[in-house]
Amino acid sequence: EPxxxxxxxHQVTQMGxxxxxxxxxxxxxxxxxxxxxxxxQKVEFLVSFYNNExxxxxxxxxxxxxxxxxxxxxxxxxxxxxxxxxxAMYFCASRGEGQLNEKLFFGSGTQLSVL
Amino acid sequence: AQSVTQLxxxxxxxxxxxxxxxxxxxxxxxxxxxxxxxYPNQGLQLLLKYTTGATLVxxxxxxxxxxxxxxxxxHLTKPSAHMSDAAEYFCAVSSYNTDKLIFGTGTRLQVFx
Numbered sequence: 001e002p003x004x005x006x007x008x009x010h011q012v013t014q015m016g017x018x019x020x021x022x023x024x025x026x027x028x029x030x031x032x033x034x035x036x037x038x039x040x041q042k043v044e045f046l047v048s049f050y051n052n053e054x055x056x057x058x059x060x061x062x063x064x065x066x067x068x069x070x071x072x073x074x075x076x077x078x079x080x081x082x083x084x085x086x087x088a089m090y091f092c093a094s095r096g097e098g099q100l101n102e103k104l105f106f107g108s109g110t111q112l113s114v115l
Numbered sequence: 116a117q118s119v120t121q122l123x124x125x126x127x128x129x130x131x132x133x134x135x136x137x138x139x140x141x142x143x144x145x146x147x148x149x150x151x152x153x154y155p156n157q158g159l160q161l162l163l164k165y166t167t168g169a170t171l172v173x174x175x176x177x178x179x180x181x182x183x184x185x186x187x188x189x190h191l192t193k194p195s196a197h198m199s200d201a202a203e204y205f206c207a208v209s210s211y212n213t214d215k216l217i218f219g220t221g222t223r224l225q226v227f228x
Contacts, residue, residue, distance in 0.1 A: 004158060031214070043205060043218035056215055091158065104216070106151075106158035
């Protein structure tokens with residue numbers, strides 16, 4: 001089965017630094033998402049992206065966050081100035097054309113640790 | 116607004132025993148309901164989903180779930196656990212007018228020989 005790939009699997013950064021989390025969605029997919037899970041808490045929606053623009057975003061996704069599809073294959077999440085509370089597992093997901101709530105394919109996540 | 120509650124952060128069963136993972140939801144619109152599974156070092160995989168129609172939904176690996184509107188529940192079951200079922204299971208809710216999934220906190224299933 002095709003896979004969503006996320007790199008790196010684990011990233012450590014200092015508070016205040018910028019980080020970019022990278023994702024390669026499944027090649028013919030058009031809808032892209034970022035979710036995150038703080039240790040012991042729920043998986044939370046951050047943002048959805050379609051046709052080179054944000055479709056929906058949560059309250060968490062403030063001005064410190066941005067997403068980009070810089071080329072035809074990558075989908076990135078940038079955190080401009082990381083905070084301790086940004087430490088979490090970040091999941092990228094994608095899906096193909098079709099109705100809302102069609103099957104999402106998730107990557108295995110990037111564990112971000114902010115020190 | 117929508118939310119999901121998964122009762123029991125950890126569930127342990129013996130191999131061959133019934134698996135029951137509980138999920139209750141809250142939704143102001145007709146819900147779409149999902150179960151995802153996460154094996155160690157892997158991404159979340161869709162086990163099954165309910166959108167409309169038949170309330171008993173069958174998924175992969177012998178799992179099934181039943182949508183009970185009167186109980187606002189979508190519990191996941193499997194008649195006979197296998198060692199390979201050990202994983203984290205997430206219940207999620209959405210609806211027809213959003214592409215966003217609202218997840219529960221997850222239930223870690225352990226299977227003992």
